[in-house]
Amino acid sequence: MxxxxxxxxxxxxxxxxxxxxxxxxxxxxxxxxxxxxxxxxxxxxxxxxxxxxxxxxxxxxxxxxxxxxxxxxxxxxxxxxxxxxxxSAREHHHHLVCLKCGKVIEFSNDELERLEQKLARKYDFQIVGHHLKLYGYCSLCQ
Amino acid sequence: MxxxxxxxxxxxxxxxxxxxxxxxxxxxxxxxxxxxxxxxxxxxxxxxxxxxxxxxxxxxxxxxxxxxxxxxxxxxxxxxxxxxxxxSAREHHHHLVCLKCGKVIEFSNDELERLEQKLARKYDFQIVGHHLKLYGYCSLCQ
DNA sequence: TTCCTTATTGATAACGATTCTCAATTTCAT
DNA sequence: ATGAAATTGAGAATCGTTATCAATAAGGAA
The missing domain is CATH 1.10.10.10 (Winged helix-like DNA-binding domain superfamily/Winged helix DNA-binding domain)
Known part of the structure; x- marks a missing residue:
C-alpha cells in the first residue's frame, strides 16, 4: 500500500x-x-x-x-x-513585489537551496521553508 | 555644505x-x-x-x-x-524564524545582491529592497 | 503681505482579521 | 461503557489599521 x-x-x-x-x-x-x-x-x-x-x-x-x-x-x-x-511541499518560489501598485511576480531560484543548507549548519536550524521578497517598482510604476 | x-x-x-x-x-x-x-x-x-x-x-x-x-x-x-x-538604507539583512518559539536570527548574505541584479534585468524591476525569511526550528525547538 | 488652493493634521469612529470564551460534542485509552 | 482530554461552533472581544471630517498649516500667485 x-x-x-x-x-x-x-x-x-x-x-x-x-x-x-x-x-x-x-x-x-x-x-x-x-x-x-x-x-x-x-x-x-x-x-x-x-x-x-x-x-x-x-x-x-x-x-x-x-x-x-x-x-x-x-x-x-x-x-x-x-x-x-x-x-509547503509544493515547489519553492519567491516574489517580486511592486511598492506602488502591489503587483506580485513569482520566480524560482536554485541558489537559495544551497544558501539554506549553509545557514542550517551555521545556526543549528532545521529549515523547512523559505520566502524571499524583493521590493521595488515594476516596469509600469517606475 | x-x-x-x-x-x-x-x-x-x-x-x-x-x-x-x-x-x-x-x-x-x-x-x-x-x-x-x-x-x-x-x-x-x-x-x-x-x-x-x-x-x-x-x-x-x-x-x-x-x-x-x-x-x-x-x-x-x-x-x-x-x-x-x-x-531601508541600513545594511541589508535577512531572518531565520523559528516556527515554534518565534525566535528570529538575523544574517547577511552577499549572493543575494547578485541575484537581485539578475532579476531586476529579467523582469524590468527597479529593486530597492529585499527580505529573505527562512522558516524552521531553532536548536531548542527541534 | 493677503488670498486661494491644497496638503496635512488629530480625534475618533469604523472596519476587518484574528483570537478568545464557553458550553456542547467527539475522540481516545482504558 | 467510562472518564479525561481534545475539539468544535457560535459569537463576543480584541487589536491593528484605515476612513471620516472639520480645523489648521503650508506654499504659490498677485
Whole structure:
C-alpha cells in the first residue's frame, strides 16, 4: 500500500498529540486542492462553506495555526493585513513585489537551496521553508 | 555644505508632492534613531509621545505609508499581525524564524545582491529592497 | 503681505482579521 | 461503557489599521 499525502499529514499531527478530525481533513483537502494559490483563512472558509457549511471560521484559523507550526503549510504575508497559506511541499518560489501598485511576480531560484543548507549548519536550524521578497517598482510604476 | 539624510528624505518627499512637516520629521528621526530595530507604528507612537504628545497615531500610520511607498523604509511582517518598519538604507539583512518559539536570527548574505541584479534585468524591476525569511526550528525547538 | 488652493493634521469612529470564551460534542485509552 | 482530554461552533472581544471630517498649516500667485 502507498502512503498518501493525507496519511503523512495524519502521522505528523498524531505525533504531536493532535487529531486529524473530519473538519481538519476538509481544510487540508482544500489547501491541497488549491496548491498553486495563496489562500487566506477566509478563502478556505468560503470554499468549505459550499459543501461543509457546518465548519466554523474559528476551526479554520485553529487548524491553519497547527499546520503552520508543523511546517505543513507556509504562512505568507504580503503587507496587506491578511495571512495567506500554501502547501509547503509544493515547489519553492519567491516574489517580486511592486511598492506602488502591489503587483506580485513569482520566480524560482536554485541558489537559495544551497544558501539554506549553509545557514542550517551555521545556526543549528532545521529549515523547512523559505520566502524571499524583493521590493521595488515594476516596469509600469517606475 | 553637506547633504544630510534628512535633506535627502525631504527631497524625495517633495519630488513626489509631499511636504516634510514637523510631525513627519519627528517620525523619520525616530526611525533613524532606532535604525537597528524593527519598529511598529505603535512603537513609534509610544516613543514620540514622550516629547511630542500632540502627534496622533493616525499621522504615524500615514507617514509610514508614504515612507514605505517611497522606499525610505522597508515594511516587514513576521506573521504576528503587526507591520514593522526599518530604515531601508541600513545594511541589508535577512531572518531565520523559528516556527515554534518565534525566535528570529538575523544574517547577511552577499549572493543575494547578485541575484537581485539578475532579476531586476529579467523582469524590468527597479529593486530597492529585499527580505529573505527562512522558516524552521531553532536548536531548542527541534 | 493677503488670498486661494491644497496638503496635512488629530480625534475618533469604523472596519476587518484574528483570537478568545464557553458550553456542547467527539475522540481516545482504558 | 467510562472518564479525561481534545475539539468544535457560535459569537463576543480584541487589536491593528484605515476612513471620516472639520480645523489648521503650508506654499504659490498677485
Amino acid at each position: 502507498e502512503t498518501t499525502e493525507m496519511d503523512q499529514i495524519r502521522s505528523r499531527l498524531e505525533d504531536h498529540g493532535y487529531r486529524l478530525t473530519p473538519q481538519r481533513m476538509r481544510i487540508v483537502e482544500a489547501v491541497l486542492a488549491e496548491e498553486d494559490k495563496h489562500l487566506s483563512a477566509d478563502d478556505i472558509y468560503t470554499i468549505l462553506r459550499e459543501n461543509h457549511p457546518e465548519i466554523g471560521i474559528a476551526t479554520v484559523y485553529r487548524t491553519l495555526e497547527i499546520l503552520r507550526e508543523l511546517g505543513i503549510v507556509n504562512q505568507l504575508t504580503f503587507e496587506e493585513g491578511v495571512s495567506r497559506y500554501e502547501y | 553637506e547633504t544630510t539624510e534628512m535633506d535627502q528624505i525631504r527631497s524625495r518627499l517633495e519630488d513626489h508632492g509631499y511636504r516634510l512637516t514637523p510631525q513627519r520629521m519627528r517620525i523619520v528621526e525616530a526611525v533613524l534613531a532606532e535604525e537597528d530595530k524593527h519598529l511598529s507604528a505603535d512603537d513609534i507612537y509610544t516613543i514620540l509621545r514622550e516629547n511630542h504628545p500632540e502627534i496622533g497615531i493616525a499621522t504615524v500610520y500615514r507617514t509610514l505609508e508614504i515612507l514605505r511607498e517611497l522606499g525610505i523604509v522597508n515594511q516587514l511582517t513576521f506573521e504576528e499581525g503587526v507591520s514593522r518598519y526599518e530604515y
